[in-house]
Amino acid sequence: MKLSARRKLAFAATAAILALGCSHLAQADTPSWCGPKQATLALLDGYGGNSWRQVTTASGKEEALKCPSITKYEYADGQGDTQKSISDIKAMAAKGIDALVVFPDAGPAMLPAITSVYKSGKVIVPYRVEAGGKADTNYNKFIGTDFKNDGVNWANWIKGVLPNGGNLLFLSGPAGNSQGLDELAGMKSVLGPEYKFINPEPFDVTNWDPALTQKVLTAEIAKNSKIDAIVSDFGPSLVGALPLFEKSGRSIPALATSDGNSLGCFWTEHHANNPDFKLFTVSTENDNVRLAVQWAVAVATGGTPPTEEIFKGPVFENSVTGDPHPVQCRPDLPGAIYLSAQLSPEKQAEAVNSK
Amino acid sequence: MNQTADMATALPEARYVFLLPRARSFLTIVASTAALILACLLFAPSSVSWGALSGSLPFAAIIAIVGLGQLLVVQQGGFDLSLAGGVSLAVVISTHFPQGDNSLLLPAVLMAVGCAILAGLANGVLVSLFRLNAIVATIGVNALLYGAVFAVSGGVPKTTTTLLAAIAGGQTAGLPNSVYFALAALAVVSFVLKKSIAGRRFEAIGANPLAARSAGLRVQRHQLLAYVYAQLLYCMAGVLVAGVTREPTAFQGDSLLLPSVAVVVLGGTSLLGGRGFPISTVIAAFFLNQLSQFALAVGVPYSAQTIIQALALGFGIGVYSLRWTVNVVKQTKPILKGGNNEALG
Numbered sequence: 052m053k054l055s056a057r058r059k060l061a062f063a064a065t066a067a068i069l070a071l072g073c074s075h076l077a078q079a080d081t082p083s084w085c086g087p088k089q090a091t092l093a094l095l096d097g098y099g100g101n102s103w104r105q106v107t108t109a110s111g112k113e114e115a116l117k118c119p120s121i122t123k124y125e126y127a128d129g130q131g132d133t134q135k136s137i138s139d140i141k142a143m144a145a146k147g148i149d150a151l152v153v154f155p156d157a158g159p160a161m162l163p164a165i166t167s168v169y170k171s172g173k174v175i176v177p178y179r180v181e182a183g184g185k186a187d188t189n190y191n192k193f194i195g196t197d198f199k200n201d202g203v204n205w206a207n208w209i210k211g212v213l214p215n216g217g218n219l220l221f222l223s224g225p226a227g228n229s230q231g232l233d234e235l236a237g238m239k240s241v242l243g244p245e246y247k248f249i250n251p252e253p254f255d256v257t258n259w260d261p262a263l264t265q266k267v268l269t270a271e272i273a274k275n276s277k278i279d280a281i282v283s284d285f286g287p288s289l290v291g292a293l294p295l296f297e298k299s300g301r302s303i304p305a306l307a308t309s310d311g312n313s314l315g316c317f318w319t320e321h322h323a324n325n326p327d328f329k330l331f332t333v334s335t336e337n338d339n340v341r342l343a344v345q346w347a348v349a350v351a352t353g354g355t356p357p358t359e360e361i362f363k364g365p366v367f368e369n370s371v372t373g374d375p376h377p378v379q380c381r382p383d384l385p386g387a388i389y390l391s392a393q394l395s396p397e398k399q400a401e402a403v404n405s406k
Numbered sequence: 407m408n409q410t411a412d413m414a415t416a417l418p419e420a421r422y423v424f425l426l427p428r429a430r431s432f433l434t435i436v437a438s439t440a441a442l443i444l445a446c447l448l449f450a451p452s453s454v455s456w457g458a459l460s461g462s463l464p465f466a467a468i469i470a471i472v473g474l475g476q477l478l479v480v481q482q483g484g485f486d487l488s489l490a491g492g493v494s495l496a497v498v499i500s501t502h503f504p505q506g507d508n509s510l511l512l513p514a515v516l517m518a519v520g521c522a523i524l525a526g527l528a529n530g531v532l533v534s535l536f537r538l539n540a541i542v543a544t545i546g547v548n549a550l551l552y553g554a555v556f557a558v559s560g561g562v563p564k565t566t567t568t569l570l571a572a573i574a575g576g577q578t579a580g581l582p583n584s585v586y587f588a589l590a591a592l593a594v595v596s597f598v599l600k601k602s603i604a605g606r607r608f609e610a611i612g613a614n615p616l617a618a619r620s621a622g623l624r625v626q627r628h629q630l631l632a633y634v635y636a637q638l639l640y641c642m643a644g645v646l647v648a649g650v651t652r653e654p655t656a657f658q659g660d661s662l663l664l665p666s667v668a669v670v671v672l673g674g675t676s677l678l679g680g681r682g683f684p685i686s687t688v689i690a691a692f693f694l695n696q697l698s699q700f701a702l703a704v705g706v707p708y709s710a711q712t713i714i715q716a717l718a719l720g721f722g723i724g725v726y727s728l729r730w731t732v733n734v735v736k737q738t739k740p741i742l743k744g745g746n747n748e749a750l751g
Contacts, residue, residue: 100561269461
């Protein structure tokens, strides 16, 4: 009995200390971008129908809720419809939401709506896709993504695994998309003429569609007997196409791309039979939204804005050095989640499986 | 009496055998395909290498199957825009429902078939019973189907089951399995259309619904069923897409709509309805797929790739239309004397 009473006492004391500690921690954890003024925040997507967007939306929500001054968080999906995206923005502003974080998929078509919301005194932060216009005239801040940095990261790794140069194949999304062009510029700033891009200038068009990627890669594999490395800005779309190398009796070559659980698991299953299959990934950049949310919250609540204005996607996996991470695979979770994101894999799975 | 009747029908057939649309469209598409293969051998030999063919044939097979579905609807003077939704729904049901579990694949495929029948019935009822314009009705049903696609998947891709990948993406006797599926679909469609009573009625109704009705045929029922058959073929194509691409998106059907119409036209079937040419349609699917592989293998910029494809398609259709007009003049003259048989031309 005595012992148990002592235990109880000890337990109560520990709990009290922990609770006190936690409350202190919670106070200390309020980020500097979170000011004292109360505000409401909305995240507006131009198109929300894929797993990347769902993980990104969940990440944005998690980031916003780190700030206790945010009293309400709302979300709207433009469903790929420019008209709906525009009316979503206006409706959120009319509902009295104080801060809007916008993914302007439709580009410059969204600028008039963004500008009118800014002029009405709301805080509005577009991110990732440029809508044109200027900060403090059309919106508070545009949080861009440094795609050139991804190109530089890939190129540096390629230099390491292919020191004497080689044939590179670069695949990107729709024809002429600025992301692919920036990445190419980044790679070319590092790689010399001994590295030859064997795809048509500037990149093989895949629309980030796995079926088209498969067709394009089929043609390239048949045409080029020597492909030393593949660079792609959407790694998971390659998973269906890479076995084509094995079918034609060749090893899958080195691959520099962006991360995805399905890709990590594919590497785990196939690298033993493919001696040249080395994998390097940069983050798929779901956390771009966090920087945008921090800016919007800082301006709306009177906090200190972050120092960065452009999101630089960090390097994620490197199968050669294991730095910063070896290749990761969670076979128990969906393929369409991104282990590079700050949001926990379980929460991502929940976001992806919610529908 | 019977003998003379047979003679009368046999004679013109023998006389116009080489002018019959079947032979004409068949020869046109075979000649175009042969010319394309020659061009491939000369300018882009890698595109006809075995490795490239085994990688691209599954996609040709999928285009062939959706083309056959579209063919049946076009034969009835209709047009099926719900193809995109139908294919995408089959893709998401066969990947999302099993969640990687092979034992759930069969129920998932059956569920996809069930949805296809419902979608086909919806299209068919709207078009044949309520006399809605086929384009309007099928756009509406397509929107419904995409609603179902989102309900099932939330727009998120899911990795396909290993069993389906092995069945649809594997090879048997050196040929991709999907090619066998396309050949089986072709065999069934050809046989039923050309050799069964129901099939002959189906074609007759497509050629002239009014005449068919006065002859006592059940026009509405056949028109309605055309949409159901088409959806079943789209469903088959969707399940194959799910197996061939390891992680298919939820919108995989979108890129198949245009090719499906293109192969029907290239195969020689009139968009106004009437006789259908399944074999030519399947060859046209190979032609179209090989054309894009050719453009890719030549290694020209993307803009030039699209131009090459558009020019070749325009050329193919142009050549065919030219011959068609000339022959119609020749063929209809004697027939018109005999009676009002315009529809047969």
